[in-house]
Amino acid sequence: MSIVIRDLHKAFDGKVVLDGFEVEARDGETLVILGGSGSGKSVTLKHVVGLLTPDKGQVEVDGEVVSDLRREELFVLRRKVGYVFQFAALFDSMSLADNVAMGLRRQSDMDRKEIEERVEECLRLVDLDGFGPRAPSELSGGQRKRAGIARAIATRPQYLLYDEPTTGLDPVTRAMIDQLILRMSSELGVTGIVITHDIDSAFRVADRFAMLHEGRCRFQGTPEEIRETDDPVVRGFIEGRPELLENAS
Amino acid sequence: MSRSKEALVGVVILASVIVVTFGTLWLQGVTLAATETEITAVFANVGVIRPGNPVKYRGVRVGRVREITVDPGGELVRVVARIQEDTPMPADAVAILAPESLFGDWQLEITPRDRFPEYRYAQPDDPDHLPGYAIPDISQLTATADRISADIEILTERVGIAFSEETARNVASLIDNVEEVTQRLSELVSQQAGAFTDVTGEIQEATQRIGEAAASARMSFDQVGETLSREELARILEDLAVVAENTREFSGDLDETGSELRGMAARADSTFARVNVLLAQVEAGDGTLGRLLQDPAIAMEVEGTLQELQLLLEDIRENPRRYLRLSIF
Amino acid sequence: MTRILSQPFISMGRGATLLAAGIGRWGMLTAETVRALRHVDVWLRLLVPQMARVGVDSVPIALFIALFTGIVLSLQASYTFTGAIPLYFVGVLVGKTMMLELGPVLTGLALSGRVGANIAAELGTMRVTEQIDALETLAYPPVAYLVVPRVLASIIMFPIVTALAIAVGIAAGWITAIQLLDMSTAEFVNGLTLFFLPFDVTYALIKATSFGFMVATIGCFFGFHTRGGAEGVGHSTTRAVVVSSMVILVLDAFWAVTLL
Incomplete structure (x- = not known):
């Protein structure tokens, strides 16, 4: 039960984004992938659910190679993977409750009542109980992020992918989201991949770290290991010292 | 999605189907x-x-x-x-x-x-x-009449050009044809006249007069080749004027013979009126027929048109009711 | 020097390649739309709301245009037909022009602005805010969920709106004829029926259906391929309207050549 990314290559219009990235998220752990803006973190995440197909290399989820799956099989796989988008990507045309229920209506054989209950439960889990009838446009940024998490966990996925869950939020809300991520891991036992460049948040939630730099995996290890690493690129990134990065390259 | 919206979709679709179905049936x-x-x-x-x-x-x-x-x-x-x-x-x-x-x-x-x-x-x-x-298309008739008018118009425009013997002969044969057509027309009318007993006498008189006038015009033109003196020309023109006058009178008579003939009469009238104009213009010039024509080709064309008219008239003579039963004008 | 000379040819070649690629991608999206028809469970629920948006909401603008077109046609016909041509030809002209040309084309153009822009802007926004990706991750095929109901709704509603527009246009022309031109209803109707063929209606509806299909697929195409934020959405919307308007006119000529 794991997500294994092997030798992933991806280029857009000749511009290489991923150049042999390799990382593994083991069962039950929360893996944080660090990397600067535009380093290809989101691209990596999209490969995991098959939104993008790799130029070379592969992503395995539970031993299945994502890019080899047919469309119907891909939909089956996606039931096991919840995706929290950077800006939540809530459907503006429907209420929050409908947003959360979307996946359930298609991916489960629950009846109307069960779906209602599950939606309420998910909203409660992200501290949004009673927000069901609201439209996404009525929510604040933090609330939207939480709603996005509620939608992602509605189908009880084994894996949760967080695309910059704390970016652009105030410190209190950030802490709240971090707690939520931890809760998902402890209460629901999901395996998580969090991509972020928010170091504080990363240290709060991470079981293990990976650092994506210039399309490759620059570092992989536990929080203790990353604190003690000598790699100037990693140190420069986590300590916020650009001069170390410059010296390294 | 409210129920009223769904109902509205239904109403619009229904309205459209009704409009198309009944509209099409009605227009058909x-x-x-x-x-x-x-x-x-x-x-x-x-x-x-x-x-x-x-x-x-x-x-x-x-x-x-x-x-x-x-x-x-x-x-x-x-x-x-x-x-x-x-x-x-x-x-x-x-x-x-x-x-x-x-x-x-x-x-x-x-x-x-x-x-x-x-x-x-x-x-x-x-x-x-x-x-x-x-029934053959009536446009054949009107088109022919139109073409004759146009040809004669071209003729009148060509006033002021040297007059050769050849053109003189062409003009003579043109007159010849006019005469023949007139004759056919009068024959036709006398045929038809049976149906309109009241005016028979008048028409016969009229057609006779046309015949005479045409004959005298023809005599005059026989002499064109021999002499082109001013005096002769003056006489020819006088004769032509008489032809035109008579044909006009003839048209007037036809006009009275009833609505069914009126259309044909009107066309004959306009054709002959143009001949009249032509003559007037010849007279208004220096009195020489030499100014009438630029080239013999036009006279030939007029002749061709006249032949068509003749064919048509023959057809009218053979199947008069085909044309006359239509009240067009 | 050679570069200056060759530049226009390079641009032309590049333009042609881009055009061909665009048509190819549009064709792929259309083919996928047809394939996505099998996900009836996904699109069926969304069809009626889309029909309301495409059709019902477009009725006022379509009828407004048709109303004034009918009035103007009637007045201009009477202005043109002076003397020799009998006045009942006003009826012929209003009826034939509304049915064969102005009804379908003006409605199509108005709806390409309304519907095409709306589709492109909505799908474009969904693309740049990752809502389309979100649909994918929730196991909804985006083409079945977004494109199919819009295309079907347009195919169904364009001819329906067009039919109403034609009826209103002819009625407006007729009322103008009897109110402003001193014609009688009998005269106008005589002209209307004189050269009427049931095929005229079929032709108008075929045109409207094809316009609906093109406007919706082009709107979806530009929406789906939107890149880069609000500016990208604006860009897609403009292009969707321009391209679908051009396609309507080209298609109009195409039908005139092939069907008449």
Whole structure:
């Protein structure tokens, strides 16, 4: 039960984004992938659910190679993977409750009542109980992020992918989201991949770290290991010292 | 999605379907109340009839043409029409295709055969089908008249050009043709005159006068080749003026012979009026016919046109009712 | 020097390649739309709301245009037909022009602005805010969920709106004729029915259906291929309207050549 990314290559219009990235998220752990803006973190995440197909290399989820799956099989796989988008990507045309229920209506054989209950439960889990009838446009940024998490966990996925869950939020809300991520891991036992460049948040939630730099995996290890690493690129990134990065390259 | 929105979608769709269905039926002239029946008529050719054209019985609109198909054999054209069921069918009914008005729209008329026995009706292979005949297009007539007018107009424009013997002969033969046409016209009129007993005398008188005038004009022109003196020309022109005068009078007489002849009369009148203008212009010049023509080709063309007119007139003579039964103007 | 000379040819070649690629991608999206028809469970629920948006909401603008077109046609016809031509030809002209040309084309153009822009802007926004990706991750095929109901709704509603527009246009022409031109209803109707063929209606509806299909697929195409934020959405919307308007006119000529 794991997500294994092997030798992933991806280029857009000749511009290489991923150049042999390799990382593994083991069962039950929360893996944080660090990397600067535009380093290809989101691209990596999209490969995991098959939104993008790799130029070379592969992503395995539970031993299945994502890019080899047919469309119907891909939909089956996606039931096991919840995706929290950077800006939540809530459907503006429907209420929050409908947003959360979307996946359930298609991916489960629950009846109307069960779906209602599950939606309420998910909203409660992200501290949004009673927000069901609201439209996404009525929510604040933090609330939207939480709603996005509620939608992602509605189908009880084994894996949760967080695309910059704390970016652009105030410190209190950030802490709240971090707690939520931890809760998902402890209460629901999901395996998580969090991509972020928010170091504080990363240290709060991470079981293990990976650092994506210039399309490759620059570092992989536990929080203790990353604190003690000598790699100037990693140190420069986590300590916020650009001069170390410059010296390294 | 509120229920009212769904209902609105339904209303719009329903409204549109109703508009299209009833609009189409209405424009096709289908009345839902009256029951209709289908008739089929066969023709050798169908002129310019099209689906949608009216079907008439004694001038009353009783239905519409629906479909026109060429028989697989290629010999016949089948025209299917829907008419009101209660339309009385004559015992020996035939179908005649003819123009309804001058603007190109045609009609199918159902009529007993003995009203127009002289037409060559197409014979149907199915006894239930009506024999049919399409009347030649009236535009042939008007087009010819138009062309003559145009040609004579060109002639008048050519005043001021040297007059050769050849052109003189051409003019002479033109006059010749005018004379002949006039004669044919008068023959035709005397034929037709039987139907209009009141004016027979007048017409005969008129045509006689035309004949005389034309003959004298012809005599004058025989001399054109020999002498081109001013005096002679003056006499010729006088004679021509008399021809024109008479033909105009003739047209006037025709005019009185009844509405059915009026159309033809009007055309004859305009043609001859142009001849008159031509003569006036010749006279207004320095009195020499030498100014009449630029090249002999035009005279030839006029002659060609006149020949066509003659052919047409022959046709009129052979099948007068074909033309005269139409009240066009 | 040679570069200056060759530049226009390079641009032309590049333009042609881009055009061909665009048509190809549009064709792929259309083919996928057809394939996505099998996900009935996904799109069926969304069809009626889309029909309301495409059709019902467009009725006022379509009828407004048709109303004034009918009035103007009637007045201009009477102005043109002086003297020799009988006045009932006003009816012929209003009826034929509304049915064959102006009804379908003006409605199509108005709806390409309304519907095409709306589709492109909505799908474009969904693309740049990752809502389309979100649909994918929730196992909804985006083409079945977004494109199919819009295309079907347009195919169904364009001819329906067009039919209403034609009826209103002819009615407006007729009222103008009897109120402003001293014609009688009988005269106008005589002209209307004189050259009427049931095929005229079929032709108008075929045109409207094809316009609906093109406007919706082009709107979806530009929406789906939107890149880069609000500016990208604006860009897609403009292009969707321009391209679908051009396609409507080209298609109009195409039908005139092939069907008449």
